[in-house]
Amino acid sequence: MITDSMYQELILEHYKHPQGKGLREPYDAEVHHVNPTCGDEITLRVKVGEGGKVEDVSYEGQGCSISQAAASVLHELATGSTVEETLAVVEEFTRLMQGRGQVQPNEDVLGDAVAFAGVAKFPARVKCALLSWMAYKDAVVRSVGA
Amino acid sequence: MAGLRSEGARDELPRDEGSRRLAGAPSRARGASPIDTEKVREDFPVLSRELPGGRPLVYLDSGNSSQKPFQVIDTMREHLARHYGNVGRAMHVLGSESTEAYEAARDKVAAFIGAPSRDEVIFTKNASEALNLVAYSFGNPAADDPRFRLGPGDEIVISEMEHHSNIVPWQMLVQRTGATLKWFGVTDEGRLDLADGVITERTKIVSIAHQSNVLGTVNPVAEVVALARRAGALVMLDASQSVPHHPVNVAELGADFIAFTGHKMVGPSGIGVLWGRRELLEAMPPFLGGGEMIEAVWMDHSTYAPVPHKFEAGTPPIVEAIGLGAAVDYLNGVGMEAVEAHERALTAYALEALKEVPSLRIIGPQSPEGRGATLSFTLEGIHPHDVGQILDDRFGIAVRVGHHCARPLHLRFGIPATTRASLYLYNTTGEIDALVRGLHHVQKVFA
Numbered sequence: 001m002i003t004d005s006m007y008q009e010l011i012l013e014h015y016k017h018p019q020g021k022g023l024r025e026p027y028d029a030e031v032h033h034v035n036p037t038c039g040d041e042i043t044l045r046v047k048v049g050e051g052g053k054v055e056d057v058s059y060e061g062q063g064c065s066i067s068q069a070a071a072s073v074l075h076e077l078a079t080g081s082t083v084e085e086t087l088a089v090v091e092e093f094t095r096l097m098q099g100r101g102q103v104q105p106n107e108d109v110l111g112d113a114v115a116f117a118g119v120a121k122f123p124a125r126v127k128c129a130l131l132s133w134m135a136y137k138d139a140v141v142r143s144v145g146a
Numbered sequence: 147m148a149g150l151r152s153e154g155a156r157d158e159l160p161r162d163e164g165s166r167r168l169a170g171a172p173s174r175a176r177g178a179s180p181i182d183t184e185k186v187r188e189d190f191p192v193l194s195r196e197l198p199g200g201r202p203l204v205y206l207d208s209g210n211s212s213q214k215p216f217q218v219i220d221t222m223r224e225h226l227a228r229h230y231g232n233v234g235r236a237m238h239v240l241g242s243e244s245t246e247a248y249e250a251a252r253d254k255v256a257a258f259i260g261a262p263s264r265d266e267v268i269f270t271k272n273a274s275e276a277l278n279l280v281a282y283s284f285g286n287p288a289a290d291d292p293r294f295r296l297g298p299g300d301e302i303v304i305s306e307m308e309h310h311s312n313i314v315p316w317q318m319l320v321q322r323t324g325a326t327l328k329w330f331g332v333t334d335e336g337r338l339d340l341a342d343g344v345i346t347e348r349t350k351i352v353s354i355a356h357q358s359n360v361l362g363t364v365n366p367v368a369e370v371v372a373l374a375r376r377a378g379a380l381v382m383l384d385a386s387q388s389v390p391h392h393p394v395n396v397a398e399l400g401a402d403f404i405a406f407t408g409h410k411m412v413g414p415s416g417i418g419v420l421w422g423r424r425e426l427l428e429a430m431p432p433f434l435g436g437g438e439m440i441e442a443v444w445m446d447h448s449t450y451a452p453v454p455h456k457f458e459a460g461t462p463p464i465v466e467a468i469g470l471g472a473a474v475d476y477l478n479g480v481g482m483e484a485v486e487a488h489e490r491a492l493t494a495y496a497l498e499a500l501k502e503v504p505s506l507r508i509i510g511p512q513s514p515e516g517r518g519a520t521l522s523f524t525l526e527g528i529h530p531h532d533v534g535q536i537l538d539d540r541f542g543i544a545v546r547v548g549h550h551c552a553r554p555l556h557l558r559f560g561i562p563a564t565t566r567a568s569l570y571l572y573n574t575t576g577e578i579d580a581l582v583r584g585l586h587h588v589q590k591v592f593a
Binding site (some may be wrong): 006007012015037038039042052062063064065066122128140 | 214373424528529530531532535536539548556562591592
């Protein structure tokens, strides 16, 4: 069945045990993004330190397993990397999600986020996976600009 | 209809090997339904189709939109193939055949809802348009009837359980006119809270759902009408979820307007109905201007056609109206009392069955009295989108997930979304069993 490829064990694990959840201080920028069609929402904070290093991505939100797990994976991937590196991951993740299941993901860039490849076949769920990542992109642009 | 399978196919639903059989399921009371569901299902071609992967379809989303019997499909196809012409204006055989069929559909709808006059049935494109039509009649300088005058200090009353289509048009109206929007709350049990002081002598119209599209609650229309009459206010009912499922007689209801839509009552989409008391419809200004809604046109002004045509500007959804007429014939053939009794039995069965699912919380009345066959619920710790996705993808069970165009109601219950199973004349207790099995599987995935 199709959902078996969508609800990967890794996604379910992140949903049940979200990493880095909760809003923390200090932060440079905070954003609030919503998905009006399904009501999913996320508040996300970013702290960028010396040398453009992402020191923390903290978040609070509600939504389906895909949107919550995506935020958790994002936290793991982004924290400790440079802004430049994380934006490359966001770009690759977006390319994968918008590829209608036809895109071959670059695992070296995506790491655990490759588990979301199955979501790309469900246009209605792509927005769920992208919610926190778009929020992150928005927040990081604001923190670097600040 | 060759090639159609009976509902027996349900027994071949893929079962999750690991999940236990429901001990109580076989002995669950089935209630008395007067409908031969197997026979009814043969009339709906889509119900026997297979989904990718060989899953049978379990369609539990009729509150969203119902499926169509071949009687409706064939009537529409036949009309398009052999009769189609524009209505009310073409002076040829096809035009007169189309006009005859279109107006016959109006007669059928009028009889179906017990309208005192066929001219009180206005065809719109959906229930939303019917609600907007009435909302735009208020505070319109073109109308001089005091009942439709609206300005600061005047009030409009709705409820917290409304579909967005019975909220937003009234919000837009108060923005245009400076009037005030008020509403009845909803009790924890999902009933209308008819608190004192909501309807006042300033109230111009009360517009509420006849049956909630989320809770299933059937509202006490007589009480609302009595309160409104005392205040001198008009009453409109959003009957989108009641007309398809219960015998509805507008004369007995006592409301001034009702709105409903074809696609939820085994008819096509693109056709809706506004019924209104003739004397009010005549006092109202036209809604949309255009072809066929006029009597005479000069360069600087026009006079308007009598109702119903005053409200049917432009070429209407001709074949859709005729399809709605066929849908009415179909429902009459089964009998609306039978449809109602079937759904009551199914609702009682479903409320019992869903109790077997741990941590399932029904949002709405817990007993079958005063409610219809719409069952919305939450599962602790599992988002409805995940529930719906797994039900569909693994079991072919179609439910609706989200806020069902009733976001304020979900806010009232402090939840972002629900999963909703909505039943109709073609649904069976076996399909409810399938839903329960599916929900057990969903819980296993997220355990």
